[in-house]
Amino acid sequence: MATQILMPALSPTMEEGTLAKWLVKEGDTVSSGDILAEIETDKATMEFEAVDEGIVGKIIVAEGTEGVKVNDPIAVLVEEGESADDIAAPAPAAAPAEAPVAEAPAAAPAAPVETVDAAAPDYPEGTAMKTQTVREALRDGMAEEMRRDDTVFLMGEEVAEYQGAYKVSQGLLDEFGAKRVIDTPITEHGFAGVGVGAAFGGLRPIVEFMTFNFAMQAMDHIINSAAKTLYMSGGQMGCPIVFRGPNGAAARVGAQHSQDFAAWYMQVPGLKVVMPYSAADAKGLMKTAIRDNNPVIFLENEILYGGSNDVPDLEDFTIPFGKARIWREGSDVTIVSFGIGMKYALEAADKLAEDGISAEVIDLRTLRPMDTASIIKSVQKTNRLVTVEEGWPQGSVGSYISSVVMQEAFDYLDAPVMTLTGKDVPMPYAANLEKLALITTEEVVEAAKQVTYR
């Protein structure tokens, strides 16, 4: 009987893609393993193979179509003698086992959130803006710094010819050549050490970890070799290096590929730790990180890569470390977060507003140095604090913030500080359990109501 061919999910976080090219036409006979089409995701162009054998009865989605949702029917496969019309209206596909689409939205808000920076704006008022994804902003930040300084180079697994495992380094090989965009063997411990040596030797390496989960193999060089040497050398031997890559959970990739390392790195004197949420911050902070004379841990997020925001269209846009951004001013409760946690914080603030609770939302942007002054200032106004992060509870970023607020603003608190985190478990694979393990917008809403006694 006729079967529908559905738009496949080709990565854990894919929601839609471009049907770039059909390699079969109606009437062709295909068997399993034949390549049917080329599908372009935001990460790569991939070939899509037939699972069943049959005759291509009908092509539903023409090649070149963008934004084809995962699991939408794209063609119909029929058996000898059948017609494609045997399938009447395309029925909704059977629930796919993969990609919990609803749980992994491109996190940047679709509609630009009202952004207010109470302290000082990152760019002059009236600056022209352009819409970019976080992925493009990171790439542009690196490219601009590579143009500016010949000693900056990028090394890591699949950064060059593959154009980046998550397409962040797309186009850099073409512009800068193989001398400065270097594919490494799969050898995290080794190439992290080579990067540190190159930094001692006068270069400014950007070392990409395909994900920060793999950087655990390189932890010794990050901490012992990169972070501590300036101190151990009495100030002689600095290590200007950026370690960057996606951090935290993607979607359905299991316990070993889903850890948020923010709290780990934040603990280490000698390191600077950056964890941007928006595209503008990703670019401005990346440029600052590359120019910094210290080792910088730059924690990106796979789910955020595809989110778009306005990025100032300036020749040289940088954001200083240690300066939080107030996304939304409010008077009843302060919600502090960073990285993907901001998604939940901002969504929660919207919902709280519907209930008449005015939340102030602060994006820390850098965890070390940390702009605790902005948190304190906000707490002095709202008298309530909720922190939001994806990592684990014990020794979390939130518990540090909580201790600082207790010591420096105890008298301003009208309720205990709530530190919201991921659950205290290795990340499960099952869709329902994963959903349960992650922090949710509802939990943030609940916590905010709790501390405002509503």
Added chain:
Amino acid sequence: MAARKTTKKPNISKEELLEYYREMLLIRRFEEKAGQLYGMGLIGGFCHLYIGQEAVVVGLEAATEEGDKRVTSYRDHGHMLACGMDPKGVMAELTGREGGYSKGKGGSMHMFSREKHFYGGHGIVAAQVPIGAGLAFADKYLGNDRVTFTYFGDGAANQGQVAETYNMAQLWELPVVFVIENNQYAMGTSVQRATKSPDFWERGAAYGIAGEAVDGMDVLAVKAAGEKAIAHCRAGKGPYILEVVTYRYRGHSMSDPAKYRTREEVQKVREERDAIEHVRELLLTGKHASEDDLKEIDKEIKAIVNEAAEFSKESPEPALSELYTDIYADA
């Protein structure tokens, strides 16, 4: 250990021989003094002495040119003295004083000198190996023809990151000489108890890296091998491995119980293969120096070491404000 490849009638000047003698003696006397100061409680923590291995660094340093780099492990005092760092600054670092190379904040295992192109002083076994390859990477990237000597021991040679580094160094043809100082013992574990493939230099073959073993108790043989290795790197042929077979007379660190080898074994090496005695003989038999000349040198060296020891005691401890400096470089 490999039999000494007797140095062919050394085609070497009196001045050079005297220079090697002086430098090896400086390291030995310096280390003996460090051992004393440790015993007096003036040096704390870990202190790994280089006595017995002097010919390795002195021979290899003789092969280097200005601008070549070196990086090593925690057994680093000899390397620093051999590349021309000031004995006063090294000793004052051992005593944790302001006049030390790291202002007293690094200690025995962590000293550096940009001026002398000495990149540490690394306390995690084998961590200096990819770092050394990275230094060579920088030189190649910058287009100069400098070479990096990356020293590590027979113990470090079994670490995974050494294999990772060999692979990348050969892949990218980095100008790095991997110097394996095989002193027979990784802490208290002999080579035979740690590996079934004790010819460490041969492991390079798996990656296509050329190399050889050399008698590390013969400073002239070491220098000749170093020159060959450097020429290989400067010619753009990629890395080279030198396994320098040597012997550590003292314990792994000051707290070594010395239960893993016999006193006789150590004594035999001292009597039959000592690197300094070897040069002393060459000097005397070649009539390059008299006993009196050598005594004069001994006196000079002793004076330098005593001066370093005095400095290391007199130099004040770092100011308390130093606790919070040098954590970050100016952005």
